[in-house]
Amino acid sequence: MTYAIEAEGLVKRFGDTRALDGVDLAVPAGKILGVLGPNGAGKTTAVRILATLLRADEGWARVGGYDVAREATAVRGLIGLTGQYASVDEDLSGTENLVLIGKLLGLSKAAAKARAAELLANFELTDAASRGVKTYSGGMRRRVDLAASLVGRPEVLYLDEPTTGLDPHSRNEVWATVRGLVDDGVTVLLTTQYLEEADQLADLITVIDHGKVIAAGTPNELKRRTGGQSLQVRPTLAADGNAVAAILRQLTGVDPLVDKETGVLSSPVDNPMLLSALVRRLDEAGITADELALRLPSLDEVFLTLTGRVPATEGSAA
Amino acid sequence: MTTLHIGPARHIGPAATVRHGLALAGRSVTKIRKNPESLLDVTLQPIIFLLLFVYLFGGALAGSPGEYLQLLLPGLMVQNIAFASLGTGMALNTDITKGVFDRFRSMPIARSAPLIGAVLGDVVRFVVTLAVLIGFAMILGFRVQTDPGRFLIAVVLMILFGLCLCWVSVFVGMLVKSPQAVPGTLVAFIFPLTFGSNVFVDAATMPGWLRGWVEVNPVTHLTNAGRGLLLGGEWVGDAAWAFLWAIAIAAVFFPLALRAYRRRVG
Numbered sequence: 001m002t003y004a005i006e007a008e009g010l011v012k013r014f015g016d017t018r019a020l021d022g023v024d025l026a027v028p029a030g031k032i033l034g035v036l037g038p039n040g041a042g043k044t045t046a047v048r049i050l051a052t053l054l055r056a057d058e059g060w061a062r063v064g065g066y067d068v069a070r071e072a073t074a075v076r077g078l079i080g081l082t083g084q085y086a087s088v089d090e091d092l093s094g095t096e097n098l099v100l101i102g103k104l105l106g107l108s109k110a111a112a113k114a115r116a117a118e119l120l121a122n123f124e125l126t127d128a129a130s131r132g133v134k135t136y137s138g139g140m141r142r143r144v145d146l147a148a149s150l151v152g153r154p155e156v157l158y159l160d161e162p163t164t165g166l167d168p169h170s171r172n173e174v175w176a177t178v179r180g181l182v183d184d185g186v187t188v189l190l191t192t193q194y195l196e197e198a199d200q201l202a203d204l205i206t207v208i209d210h211g212k213v214i215a216a217g218t219p220n221e222l223k224r225r226t227g228g229q230s231l232q233v234r235p236t237l238a239a240d241g242n243a244v245a246a247i248l249r250q251l252t253g254v255d256p257l258v259d260k261e262t263g264v265l266s267s268p269v270d271n272p273m274l275l276s277a278l279v280r281r282l283d284e285a286g287i288t289a290d291e292l293a294l295r296l297p298s299l300d301e302v303f304l305t306l307t308g309r310v311p312a313t314e315g316s317a318a
Numbered sequence: 319m320t321t322l323h324i325g326p327a328r329h330i331g332p333a334a335t336v337r338h339g340l341a342l343a344g345r346s347v348t349k350i351r352k353n354p355e356s357l358l359d360v361t362l363q364p365i366i367f368l369l370l371f372v373y374l375f376g377g378a379l380a381g382s383p384g385e386y387l388q389l390l391l392p393g394l395m396v397q398n399i400a401f402a403s404l405g406t407g408m409a410l411n412t413d414i415t416k417g418v419f420d421r422f423r424s425m426p427i428a429r430s431a432p433l434i435g436a437v438l439g440d441v442v443r444f445v446v447t448l449a450v451l452i453g454f455a456m457i458l459g460f461r462v463q464t465d466p467g468r469f470l471i472a473v474v475l476m477i478l479f480g481l482c483l484c485w486v487s488v489f490v491g492m493l494v495k496s497p498q499a500v501p502g503t504l505v506a507f508i509f510p511l512t513f514g515s516n517v518f519v520d521a522a523t524m525p526g527w528l529r530g531w532v533e534v535n536p537v538t539h540l541t542n543a544g545r546g547l548l549l550g551g552e553w554v555g556d557a558a559w560a561f562l563w564a565i566a567i568a569a570v571f572f573p574l575a576l577r578a579y580r581r582r583v584g
Contacts, residue, residue: 091353
């Protein structure tokens with residue numbers, strides 16, 4: 001497998017604090033890696049190192065096969081950066097910002113203008129193109145930031161908390177854009193405090209806390225690794241509740257939890273084979289169920305298990 | 319659809335650096351166009367300097383304000399340029415805390431390009447401050463006694479000097495924490511440079527130790543060159559000295575500024 005981004009043992013100290021304390025990352029080309037972690041975990045420091053803005057004290061990182069420290073110029077030719085730190089100039093209009101970036105990337109004036117118009121149209125900013133960016137709403141601002149990072153058609157895109165502080169509608173738009181880019185073969189590294197965002201977008205997730213990777217894998221692997229699967233049944237007839245409870249008790253050895261509002265019964269299980277056993281037993285008893293599932297824990301539960309902290313919830317920008 | 323793929327470049331040559339610098343200077347000029355009030359300092363300053371020095375000192379130093387004005391203006395051009403260069407360091411200090419610099423730094427352009435762009439963009443400030451100064455001086459009675467060609471040489475020489483002096487300002491701007499600290503620090507450098515010269519008074523009236531400094535001071539050479547170019551007389555020798563000084567200042571402070579910038583931004 002070819003990796004678009006690889007890093008090993010990244011360490012970055014700021015005075016006495018170790019912002020990164022030996023971080024390994026690997027993102028296969030064309031995939032989305034979600035770097036998840038609470039505020040101050042070291043996510044932004046990692047992005048800044050991978051974007052050649054900061055030098056690691058120890059460890060190495062390669063982007064598109066180029067070393068971020070020794071071949072920084074080559075790396076800069078491959079990447080796009082969007083986030084709290086890399087933004088556009090508020091005094092300039094959307095068009096002026098994108099044209100400037102195009103010119104800096106070696107486009108002729110005409111080509112830079114064409115590319116700017118194309119991107120602004122893609123991001124539905126054509127109407128606001130000639131207005132100063134400082135008049136843009138939060139969502140528009142984020143879209144023009146994203147457009148700015150795409151002028152050079154990057155192979156690798158860094159999105160540092162791209163939806164922090166956005167309303168759900170704008171957030172969905174950013175997500176749709178990111179999915180579209182990946183369809184075009186772009187590799188994306190996305191940092192987020194939102195589990196839902198990582199779950200929705202990422203092929204792979206790396207959880208960072210206190211500058212260390214505390215878990216890495218696909219969203220499903222992470223959910224499985226922390227255990228806590230449960231069998232959930234919602235009988236069609238509420239009257240069957242007691243019979244279902246009895247079956248669950250026999251299968252799992254414990255009394256199931258009953259959600260009185262929804263009528264869902266759930267029991268923790270460690271053996272996924274119990275699902276088929278449950279189906280057979282319900283069948284034999286002639287009980288039909290509206291809902292029947294072996295449920296993985298939510299990423300929120302995973303996060304809580306891993307870090308011992310409740311994660312930021314959607315909308316509560318930190 | 320525009321096709322563009324930025325291939326991995328390993329090295330950025332001087333030609334590309336200049337091209338990037340010019341593109342970023344264009345950004346500075348656009349910003350000035352959108353925020354004309356950012357030119358307030360370089361607009362008010364020459365008017366205040368003119369009124370203050372011509373009418374305060376003119377009678378005592380040259381017999382009449384009118385005569386003093388002729389002698390003073392070339393020196394005031396240098397002084398206003400020097401004070402206008404304060405703005406570069408302040409603007410960069412402000413800029414650097416914003417995300418837009420990180421965007422530039424993550425692009426395959428020369429590291430020095432954002433600094434070069436800021437300095438080149440300041441040509442606009444120099445032109446404005448000189449235009450206001452000379453325009454207002456003409457209202458007060460100043461007359462160029464040579465020809466437009468030599469007037470133009472004087473203006474170009476002053477702006478060139480200003481561009482070199484800007485690197486001192488950029489250096490200080492990279493060292494101090496807040497933009498407000500830039501003028502405070504730089505004034506300690508610009509005051510002896512501009513007042514410790516023959517701009518306001520004839521060096522012959524000064525004590526020997528001060529005269530020693532005044533005679534080597536680049537501001538003195540540039541003022542003499544300006545007087546020759548605008549009022550008539552010798553100018554080539556002083557212009558050459560001023561030019562050499564300007565190059566020397568840039569040669570020392572450009573690398574210092576670049577190093578301070580690299581340290582500042584990590």
